[in-house]
Amino acid sequence: MQIHLSDISSSEGMRIQKTAEFGMDTITFQSGSFPVLAKEPIELTITNTGDRNLEIRGTGKITVGIPCDRCLEEVSTEIPLEIERKLDMKLTDEDRVNDLDESSYLTGMDLDVDQLVYLEVLMSWPxxxxxxxxxxxxxxQCGxxxxxxxxxxxxxxxDPRMAAISDIFSKFKEV
Ligand SMILES: [Zn+2]
Ligand SMILES: [Zn+2]
Structure with a gap:
């Protein structure tokens, strides 16, 4: 989902609220690819705090399937999201090139909510x-x-006598 920011960028004191759906079904980064099992809508508030500065706050929650560290079974893991970002809309895309985070979710006046949430998920990754x-x-030994x-x-x-006993034990276990 994209939110166009030109109106709010030019109106000092303006505040908008949006409910955004997180559009990704998997979270992929260096550690692998993880399925998104559930997601709540993200409640976003964008405020123009003056001088073309925007403050973005958002809350939400997604549930991701992450393998257990020990047994590798997929664990349904809730990741709470607390987004808090400040954007200086006076900067151009060229100015933002140095800020890889920012330039991934903001292009011109368009805020890419999926990218913004994705970064937040990575920052909150357990x-x-x-x-x-x-x-x-x-x-x-056997996995x-x-x-x-x-x-x-x-x-x-x-000890061979112990081996005999453990053989008996393993027969019991197979029953
Ligand atoms: Zn486990
Ligand atoms: Zn084994």
């Missing part, structure tokens, strides 16, 4: 996602998700 606090992860139960892999027993 450092670590776990499906649950005590996630057991995956077995390093089974250990939250679903033990896999039967055993560390190489050195």
């Amino acid at each position: 450092l670590k996602v776990l499906c649950r606090e005590d996630c057991k992860g995956i077995c390093s 089974k998700n250990l939250n679903d139960g033990p896999c039967g892999c055993v560390e190489e027993p050195k």
Whole structure:
């Protein structure tokens, strides 16, 4: 969604409110591609604070599927969004070239809401996602998700008598 800013840029003190839909269905960056599972409309307020300066505030929330750090199961992760940006509309696109963030969501007088929200999602991206606090992860030998139960892999027993016992144990586990 694009919002054209020329009216508000030239009217000191003007304030507009918009409800915007986030248009992306996946979030893609260096770490990979993640599906957007749910999104709430973004409530945007744009204020002309004088001297062709605009203040953009927005709140919203999206839910993204991010793999668990330990077991790689997709975890439905809520990302709250608190957007707060200031734009100097006196600057030209050329002036903005140095600000990669700004030039990605503002072209001339057009605000690209998807890009603005996308940047905010990246800034709020969780450092670590776990499906649950005590996630057991995956077995390093067979790759089974250990939250679903033990896999039967055993560390190489050195004592042959122990090996016999662990064989019995793994038979039990398979039942
Ligand atoms: Zn997990
Ligand atoms: Zn295993």
